[in-house]
Amino acid sequence: MIPDALQQLLDGVDGQETAHWQGRDLVMFNAPWGELIVSLQGAQVLHFRPPEDRGWLWVTPTPQPMPGAIRGGVPLCWPWFADERYADETPDRSGTFHGLARHAPWQLEAADEHADGIELHLSPTQRLHSQLTVRAVIQANAQRLAVELISENVGDTPVKVSGALHSYLAVDDAHQCRLEGLAGARYLDKLRDFAEGEQQGTLAIRGPVDRIYHSNEAVMLHDGPRTLRVGKQSSDSTVVWHPDQQPPADTSLEAAKRFVCVEAANTRLDPVWLVPGAQHLLGTTLSRT
Numbered sequence: 001m002i003p004d005a006l007q008q009l010l011d012g013v014d015g016q017e018t019a020h021w022q023g024r025d026l027v028m029f030n031a032p033w034g035e036l037i038v039s040l041q042g043a044q045v046l047h048f049r050p051p052e053d054r055g056w057l058w059v060t061p062t063p064q065p066m067p068g069a070i071r072g073g074v075p076l077c078w079p080w081f082a083d084e085r086y087a088d089e090t091p092d093r094s095g096t097f098h099g100l101a102r103h104a105p106w107q108l109e110a111a112d113e114h115a116d117g118i119e120l121h122l123s124p125t126q127r128l129h130s131q132l133t134v135r136a137v138i139q140a141n142a143q144r145l146a147v148e149l150i151s152e153n154v155g156d157t158p159v160k161v162s163g164a165l166h167s168y169l170a171v172d173d174a175h176q177c178r179l180e181g182l183a184g185a186r187y188l189d190k191l192r193d194f195a196e197g198e199q200q201g202t203l204a205i206r207g208p209v210d211r212i213y214h215s216n217e218a219v220m221l222h223d224g225p226r227t228l229r230v231g232k233q234s235s236d237s238t239v240v241w242h243p244d245q246q247p248p249a250d251t252s253l254e255a256a257k258r259f260v261c262v263e264a265a266n267t268r269l270d271p272v273w274l275v276p277g278a279q280h281l282l283g284t285t286l287s288r289t
């Protein structure tokens with residue numbers, strides 16, 4: 001579910017086009033395999049809709065201005081998740097929440113479109129870290145959307161990294177949703193000062209949720225008759241976030257009912273130590289069941 005103005009821009013696209021929205025440069029695709037919008041601020045997928053379905057992702061109708069990040073789609077949190085500033089190079093570790101990548105300008109390096117779908121390769125226009133490089137690969141076809149974030153240590157000392165593919169999944173009503181796949185997983189509850197818990201059965205969203213689950217399993221998001229599968233790669237943390245009655249300033253109460261975040265992440269539970277020359281691929285794959 002995306003803002004009307006964004007949908008109108010997309011409706012005028014046949015094939016691939018660039019556009020400008022809310023101060024951001026966008027790459028838009030309207031093709032037989034589906035609709036896809038990527039913002040070059042943060043290499044952020046804002047929208048994906050396969051044929052004969054509705055959009056899988058949610059974007060706030062009232063985004064904050066640049067250089068703030070757009071709330072919605074799949075923001076790339078890198079090289080740290082939340083306030084876990086392991087790779088923060090500022091002297092007092094005062095770097096921005098969720099890292100540098102989602103605010104930074106990225107460039108499209110390659111777009112390989114074929115009859116069944118597309119593969120996009122993006123990288124930041126400038127290095128974001130003295131020792132780390134990062135790139136993103138986005139694949140879309142009529143069955144799935146995959147986002148990969150690939151970090152490499154090009155320096156000469158080990159670097160500790162965390163991050164997240166912070167997917168905002170569009171739902172009819174968050175309070176009607178059930179998340180399956182987390183039963184038995186231990187979690188840290190960020191709303192209770194990181195108290196530990198263990199998930200019993202399915203997770204229903206009945207109020208605010210902000211939890212880091214120690215799990216590498218796929219999550220099935222049941223939203224009425226619809227189910228979206230959130231798969232992941234090289235991620236032992238799954239973050240589930242829904243702000244309920246206290247949405248952030250860039251989102252109305254009404255709009256906040258329409259998303260649930262299920263994030264493939266590396267967090268304090270499973271930070272990645274990258275030794276010189278090593279690469280790490282954090283991935284998520286969304287698909288219908």
Ligand SMILES: O=P(O)(O)OC[C@H]1O[C@H](O)[C@H](O)[C@@H](O)[C@@H]1O
Pocket residue numbers: 071082097098190210211239240241248261263
């Ligand atoms: O408002 P943002 O910086 O985009 O963060 C939004 C949310 O992201 C994650 O899911 C965190 O676990 C939450 O604690 C945070 O509130």
